[in-house]
Amino acid sequence: xxxxxxxxxxxxxxxxxxxxxxxxxxxxxxxxxxxxxxxxxxxxxxxxxxxxxxxxxxxxxxxxxxxxxxxxxxxxxxxxxxxxxxxxxxxxxxxxxxxxxxxxxxxxxxxxxxxxxxxxxxxxxxxxxxxxxxxxxxxxxxxxxxxxxxxxxxxxxxxxxxxxxxxxxxxxxxxxxxxxxxxxxxxxxxxxxxxxxxxxxxxxxxxxxxxxxxxxxxxxxxxxxxx
Ligand code: ADE
Numbered sequence: 001x002x003x004x005x006x007x008x009x010x011x012x013x014x015x016x017x018x019x020x021x022x023x024x025x026x027x028x029x030x031x032x033x034x035x036x037x038x039x040x041x042x043x044x045x046x047x048x049x050x051x052x053x054x055x056x057x058x059x060x061x062x063x064x065x066x067x068x069x070x071x072x073x074x075x076x077x078x079x080x081x082x083x084x085x086x087x088x089x090x091x092x093x094x095x096x097x098x099x100x101x102x103x104x105x106x107x108x109x110x111x112x113x114x115x116x117x118x119x120x121x122x123x124x125x126x127x128x129x130x131x132x133x134x135x136x137x138x139x140x141x142x143x144x145x146x147x148x149x150x151x152x153x154x155x156x157x158x159x160x161x162x163x164x165x166x167x168x169x170x171x172x173x174x175x176x177x178x179x180x181x182x183x184x185x186x187x188x189x190x191x192x193x194x195x196x197x198x199x200x201x202x203x204x205x206x207x208x209x210x211x212x213x214x215x216x217x218x219x220x221x222x223x224x225x226x227x
Contacts, residue, residue, distance in 0.1 A: 001041050001042070001043060001065055001066050001067050001068060002040055002041070002042045002043075002067065002068070002069050002070075002071065002224070002227065003042070003043050003044075003045075003058075003061035003062075003065065003067030003069065003070040003071065004042055004043070004044045004071050004072075004073065004220070004224075005044070005045055005046065005047060005054070005057055005058065005061065005070065005071075005072050005073075005176070006045075006046040006047070006072065006073055006074045006213075007046060007047055007048065007049050007050075007053070007054060007074050007170075007171065007172045008046055008048075008049060008074070008209070008213075009046050010209050010210055010213050011046060011073060011074040011075065011209075011213040011216070011217070012044060012045070012046040012073075013213075014213060014214045014217035014218070015044060015073060015217045015220065015221060016033060016035075016044060018037070018217075018221055019033075019035040019036065019037040019042065019044070020035055020036045020037065021033050021034070021035045022034050022035055022036060027060055027064060028056060028060055030045055030047070030048075030056075030057060030060070031045065032044070032045045032060070032061075032064075032065060033045065034065075037221070037224055038224060038225045040224065040227070042224075043061060043065045043067060045057050045060075045061070047172065049171055049172070050148050050171050050172065051096065051146060051147075051148055051171065051172060051174065051175035052148075052175070053172075054171075054172035054173075054175040054176050055175040055176070055178065055179050058070060058175070058176045058179040058180065059179050059183075062179070062180075062183050062185055067185065068185065068186075069121070069124065069185065069186045069187075069188070069227070070176065070180055070185055070186070070187050070188070071124070071187075071188045071189075071190070071220060071223075071224075072172070072173060072176055072187070072188070072189040072190065073190050073191075073213075073216045073217055073219075073220040074170065074172070074190075074191055074192075074213065074216060075170070075191055075192055075193070075194035075205075075208070075209060075212045075213055075216065076089065076144060076168040076169060076170040076191035076192070076193060076194065077150075077151055077157070077168065077169045077170065077193070077194065077195045077196065077197030077201055077205075078167075078168055078193045078195070078196050078197060079145075079157050079160060079161050079166055079167055079168055079169055079197060080140070080142065080161075080167040080168070082140070083140060083167065083168060083193050084193065085193050085194065085195065085196075085204065085208050085212065086192060086193060086208070086211065086212055086215055087138065087140065087192065087193045088132075088137065088138070088139050088140065088190060088191070088192050088193075088215065088216065088219055089139075089140045089141070089142055089144065089167060089168050089190075089191050089192075089193070090120070090125055090128050090129075090139060090140070090141050090142075090188070090189070090190055091120045091141075091142070091143070091144040091173055091177075091188075091189040091190075091191070092119070092120055092125065092141050092142060092143060093117040093118060093119055093120060093143050093144075093177075094117070094118050094120065094143070094144050094145070094146060094173040094174045094176070094177035094187075094189065095109045095116050095117050095118070095143065095144075095145050095146070095164050095166070095174050095177075096109055096145070096146055096147060096174035096175065096178070097109060097145040097146065097147045097160045097163070097164055097166070097169070097174075098146075098147035098148055098149060099111060108163050108164070109163075109164060114178065114181075115181070116164075117143070118174070118177030118178055118180070118181045118187070119177075119181075120177070120187050120188055120189060121186035121187055121188055123186070124186060124187075124188035124223075124227070125141065125188065127223055127226050127227060128188070128190065128219075128223055129141075130226065131219070131222050131223050131226055132219075135222065137219065139219075140167065142166070142167030142168065143164060143165050143166045143167055144166060144167065144168045144169070144170060144173050144174075144189065144191065145160050145164045145166035145168075145169050145170075145174065146169070146170055146171055146172055146173045146174030146175060147169070147171065147174075148171060149171070150171070150201070150202065150205070151169050151197040151201070152195075152197065152198065152199060152200070152201040152202055153197075153198065153199065154198045154199065156197075157169060157197045157198065168191060168193065169197050170191060173189045173191075176189070177189075190216050190219060190220055190223075191216060192212035192213070192215040192216040192219075193208075193212060194208045194209055194212040194213075195208065
């Protein structure tokens with residue numbers, strides 16, 4: 001079983017439209033869609049925004065639905081200058097920029113018995129690169145940082161770049177990466193840029209959420225054919 005998750009309904013809808021939904025299951029105050037695409041069994045859900053909601057959905061996907069690979073599609077704010085609205089980025093690693101136990105001598109993002117960075121699955125990243133080559137699509141790879149904050153400040157995004165080396169920012173991937181690391185389930189995350197995470201990012205996010213969600217969804221479905 002392959003799991004596909006998003007944070008928001010706008011991110012999931014363009015994927016749901018293209019798959020054959022067989023059943024809808026309500027679990028833990030959320031809806032999970034059992035579906036098939038390209039003869040593959042998949043389960044899809046959007047978690048709602050934020051790390052806690054994302055962790056709940058990722059855990060349910062694994063524990064209740066037996067997901068063996070978890071793929072995430074959605075939008076992100078750009079940190080790197082070369083990322084423009086609508087561009088795609090694949091996470092090589094994810095982290096949580098809002099974890100702060102520095103008073104105890106730990107680095108930003110670190111929790112004892114856990115780690116700062118969670119690796120994304122290299123086989124799935126290779127498939128994404130192959131699909132991008134085949135379709136002639138530019139696909140950037142980089143670290144994606146998550147926190148329970150919509151970042152709309154140049155100062156904040158530069159801090160996240162400096163401390164974590166992140167190329168893009170959003171609000172769920174670090175939590176899903178933590179869940180999949182704990183359960184040893186391969187994780188892949190694709191995001192299309194919706195804003196530049198600077199002053200005015202909220203306006204851009206509202207303007208480009210739908211369009212960028214479709215860009216990410218379309219690529220993920222192409223990838224799914226190769227998995
Ligand atoms: N998702 C998309 N844009 C974002 C931003 N600027 N901050 C956090 N999450 C985002």
